[in-house]
Amino acid sequence: MRVIRYTDEMISEFKDKGYWTDETFYDFWAKNAREIPDREALVDSRHRVTWAQAKELVDQIAYHWVDMGLEKYERIIIQAPNEVNAFLARIAAERAGLVSLVVYAYMRQKELSYMIEKTGASAVVIPYTYRNFNYLEMYNELRKLSPRLEYIFLLDEDVPAGAPEGTYSLPQLMKDPVPNEKLTVLDDRRFDPFRDMAMLTSTTGTTGLPKLVEWNIAPRLCTAKGRVDIWNLNVEDTTAAIAPFAGGAAGTLTYFAAPLVGAKTVLLEEFTAESALELIQREKATCIGVVPTHLVRMLEQPVENYDISSLRFIRSAGGYLPPDVGQMAESTLGGVITSDLGTQDVGSVSGCRVDDPPELRRRTVGRPLAGNEVKLIDEDGNVVPPGEPGQLWFRGPNSPAGYFRDPETTATVFDSEGWATTGDIVKWDQGCLWIMGRAKDMIIRGGQNIYPAEIEGLLQEHPKVKIVAIVGYPDKELGERACAFVVTKPGTNFTFEEMISFLKEKQLASFKLPERLEVVESIPTVGDSGKIDKKVLKAELEKKM
Template sequence: RAGLISLTVYPYLRQKELQYMVERTEAAAVVIPTIYRKFNYLEMYKELQTRFPHLKHNFLFDDEIPSGAPEGTRSLTRTARARAGVDESVFADRRLDAIWNVALLTTTSGTTGLPKLVEWPTAPRVCTSKARVDIWGLNRNDITMAIAPHAGGAAGTLTYFAAPLAGAKTVMLEEFSAEGALALIEKERATAIGVVPTHLVRMLEADTSRYDLSSLRFIRSAGGYLSPQVAEEAEAAFGASITSDLGTQDMGSVSGCRVEDSKELRRRTVGRMLPGNQVRLLDEDGNEVPEGEPGILYFRGPHAPAGYYRDEELTATVFDPDGWTTTGDIVKFDQGCLWILGRSKDMIIRGGQNIYPAEIEGLLNEHPKVASVAIVGYPDREMGERCCAYVIPKAGQDFTFEEMVEFLKGKQLAMFKLPERLEVVDEFPGVGDSGKVNKEALKKDIREKIGAE
């Protein structure tokens, strides 16, 4: 109504990522806490404001404005409580068209590691939210809870978009701990929670019997691979159905399971196509595969965004002129549901967060002791996947895990992107005579090493 475009971001992002987004969007205002997880966001804002004069307004999630705060800093909590009247006539010429005007930007990792900004008019978000309200059976009596970050799809689809449309209440967990999440479920009598698989694993490691979780109706797990074993344990411990679905932050929602679907479908598939979506399964040459055969998923429909913010070239690369796009997943249809058979990208999903190897490789290759580097993921029960760095040091050099971590920290990256294992080798396996690193061989190597430990 006010004609503003909003962009929600994860609170763990730091200067490198936020500077890029502020510059890219020419943001006029930010909403931040003064300090969160011991990190001073106000100081970071002050630094950003000196670089970007268009950044003029700062709203704090605090009652008091600290001394030394820049001009234009206001208390959001005090403003909200004041409930001052608004002359809505000033909005008359600013209202955004629900179909054609961008109202929201979301972020998703780029191949360089810097966030891609995705454009969303109101219409596709409402379309997806209505579909989710239906398959989840949401209503005004539900109490939804964001255990995963509100800015991400795992919780945000449930709490930020679907819940308001259903008239449901939303509760947000300020900082994750297994005990804190379980206690808040009990206190608020939450009926639906949004998590990444890592949250479920950590909550299962706590003593769930100490908490009354009987209010829970379903759990929306997304953002990473959830093993059938963990899903089975979680449903037994929480007494709630775990749903699965398919979608991406930059291509939109594809499919979803209903809360009442059988365990087999909820465990092994990502459900049925959402209303309005069209789908094609193609082989590597772009030909449609025979019915019942696996193929690369291509889809289009009313749940897709408008494209990438100020990046027509990337938009044209991801979406063809008729709106078709692909996640690169290899899938098949059975029992009316979509079964994912594999992922065609090198992307690592750690605790629901995307890590693109190219970013880490590019930075580590700058280290004076490093000759070459390859980043691969390896399976992990808690995080889904973790990140391993294979490094060939320069002649006569030793390279340690501690050196690697300290070097990457100095690059001001988000902490979740740091490799958690280092393998120092003399050479990489190759793919024929192409000169390319055979990452599948490296993945097999690290799996075997972990299995033998």
């Protein structure tokens, strides 16, 4: 099943320049099994698996899926919390030539019914229950929407009585050994890294339903190698998925990057600040994947009670990390903050090196990844002068193939030469990209542009401010004005006058000053991603006004 966007000319370009190689992610699991067989590969609260064991289990899962009749290119959905068997199922899907879609555990019927219908998925990997929710029951209902959904693989040792037909225990399949001579059938299912669709990712759509993004292996592998380089990741590292491995914050670090160098991965099944710190201490984690919310909650704990001296760097993604929170995280937790820029829709753009100066690591998204071309465009489509903000457009070997079986929508995001935009307003400074805000979040007040991220970054430095989000609201006279939603630190009060006085001290232009303050107990986020949901804030503000 060929990906829809990459032409032979584009493939040749990225191959000839050395950015794309004829490798798959499974190749690195096999390599580690040969070269470091007895080193640990994956750990959760119940399992500890070496590289040799991991490869054997992956081969067994993949073989049994093929033997049961799953054809190459059929789609398989993996919906699970962080756990070893779900992690193995993901790489087993690649080994079996199945197109995997890994989704967050919090998704429910509305999103999943769309995904199942859109992909025509034949199989799912799920827990029987998680967080007191019955996934088996939900998928049994979802099967009524798609007769192609034939197989349900549970992450449990036993299949419960009364389970629907076609329900199997994945751990039981993993216990059924397969002779090496039978594994040759899997070699025939190997994906073409350049042309075959090998995985799907989901991203939030404007209608509330997810959009599905096609990936061939080559660009994801290219990005993973780029991250390995800027993080100085190596075989002695222990990576930790504090955020869900289904998402980019932890998935890029643990699923895509760690196996390339044989680094161990430990998985935190259920986040609490205490359990995250205990995991780092127990497993001597050197690098963690988090969203900003995780960091904030960890910093509220008595960190001095834990030995987390092993921590080398913190990969924070999935939302804006205020510089003062980054500074506090570095001084309190010990690991350096590294930031980057990318989206599921258009791919990975840039990243900071772990040895960059603190100012750049905390306040910028670093330099373009190898192979990426970047240009900044104004509202008229012209390249902006040096130092001026503009909407970021980029092109390179780190991008997906487009939207699943949807060339029309893909063409609205990628032009014929492969250029796409993240929607961010950025500027160049000190060789790095500085984010000023999202183009869609930009507030136009009396014809002057206000970039929310600029104001949010300043207000986060106020000693009373814990979380802040700037949104626009309509105004008859000026078009739009800015409102600040603020969660204060415990035991503090924050007034409009204090906010304005503080921002003036920071020499913020007067037209950028928020003209309304809403002090709230919490700020809504999108699922478990940690990203602030500004749509909800704008809706709340409209009701109040």
